Amino acid sequence: MRRAQILLLACLFPAVPALAGPASPTPEQKLDEARRVAVTAFLARQSVEAVVKADELTAVGADERAGWDGVKHLEAVRDFLKGAADASEVQKGKQDGETDRAYERRLLDACSGLKMNGQQFAKARGVYLQPAGAPGARPGTAPKTPQELAAEQAAVERMLANPSLPAGRREALSQRMAAIRRQLEAGPADGQVMLASAGGWGAGSGPMSREELRRLNAVPAASGPRSLRTGAIPAPAPGLREQLRDVSARHARLLATQQKKEGAVLSEFEEEYKRDPGTVGQAVQFWDECAARNSRSGSTAASWGCGAMSGLLRFSGLAGVEKNAAKLGYTIDNRDVSRGTKLKTGGALALDSGMTVLTFLPVAGGVSRLAQGEKVISFGPRAGSAIAGFTAVSDDAARAVSGEITTAIRTATKAGGTKPEQARAVLAGLRETGKKYGIQVAEDRSLLGMGMSSGGPASLVTNTRVGAAHEVTHAVQQLQLRAGLVRDFMARNGIAGRALNPAEMKEALRGVEAFERAIPAFEQGAAIAARSQSYTAGLLTNVSAFEKGLMTGRVPAFAPAEVGLMTNLYSRANYVLGFTQTQGFVNTGAMVIGVNRAAQ
């Protein structure tokens, strides 16, 4: 091929689509265009009914070949027709006995049905919501006689002369003015077919029905006066409500067909999945069968064990991941399955993946601890074991501080009262003790801080809104630790009669973090105090245990009888899973129990 020919072909290539003529509009584009035309007609007070043709909109892309796209398109056409029908009824004016508010609501429905924007809506209000008898009043109530039209023309002129008239209103009034002018100048045109209402000319009860027009056409031409020009009036096209009914019925039929097709595909998948359920699915089946077998043979324990394994696999989300992945793979490119179903399956796949990750997250945490040097997965330091990185304080310092705190507790709880009241009184009493050692103790009543006794290096913020007895016990523990360290530092360095400066405070409180890693002791102590019959006695048990802990540098110990199984589990869970996860699990569990109780 010669170079010139290649160049010519290259030049022509981009022009080929253009030569094929303009692409035919898609059903969506046709619908958009129809909506634009209907809105324009509505705002210009022209009949919406005359410009909307449902047949044209549903001719293409609304049958079985289009599948779910067809359902969606018919749905859109149906909604549009509903809006158009509403608009057409608004154009007929207020119904008998209808209030202004109800009419306005109908107008609003029509505007939103036609998907008008704010500007168009404002214009529609200007066109259709005029006071009765005023210029531009709604059809049916508008003045009809030339005198009335002339009066309206004068009124419109006066309103247009107002320079501060809003733009939308001005445009509507100008249109009305043009219409009045045309009406006054032209009058009824020769040969124009005038529409009569069923109740007679100008009765305002709507155009004649199909039946009335049929009867009218049956009247022989010769029976009318000679001067009257008569002719057969074509039967009117189906009204908007009729078209709407038709499209709604088509939509329902197509939807049912598509749902049937989708159901067939999904049950085909279920059959397929039953035959080959995948690795996890097989494991679930195995444990289910094992549970059923053992249940039949009367081995309850074995049956429960197998059931638990099956439940774990299901709860972990693993089985869901496998099934939903298979389902999505089976349906993703199938046009008989709706986009919504695919989206639901994809969402379920992602959620099940999340469940799986969350289930195995504690394992990852354990592995990370092992990688950081722990030899086995630790359940927290045992009572009496040495606290790494913490230097014990002197016996004198520990005793003196616990004595001061004991006095503060006894004084505060002397007045009696409920546990939360006593707890708040103790916290107030601790403020003075804290001040002595340069440690700030504050009460928090906020909602967000609920359930916390937050300990900074030299400040404690305890929320007493919920579980005050529990949280204030933590405040006692936290203050005892800090005050003991400060007192010991002062004694060792011969500081007396003055507060420590920030650098000294930092140095004195160096052991706080190491000691507070002894989490089970803190949680066990708080549970004991909150649960004990006498709050004072519960707090003093803590003070005594922590005094020994400070003196020896070992994890504070409580008597085994004081620490129940659940308290122990909760305390250990705080260490193994961390505060956040433990609280999450406990609270989720509490919510589930609460909901179940409420449901019963």
Next chain:
Amino acid sequence: MSDRTFLAVVSLASGAVLCCVGFVLHRRFSEPFEPGGGFRPAGPPGRGLAAYAGAGLLVFGACFLLAGLTFLFV
């Protein structure tokens, strides 16, 4: 837009939103230890739950993101 692309876009968008919300919640409400020591014991409701929910949202959001990438490229 094909179903596959639609699914991918929706998954990526929802994953991104979930991740952002989860990250903010978790970062805002969970810091058991302050620098230099400081103990925040667990109690009934409150911040811990918000932080936990944040962590959960973060994980679910990441899964949605990964699922979206899978729909897009596989």
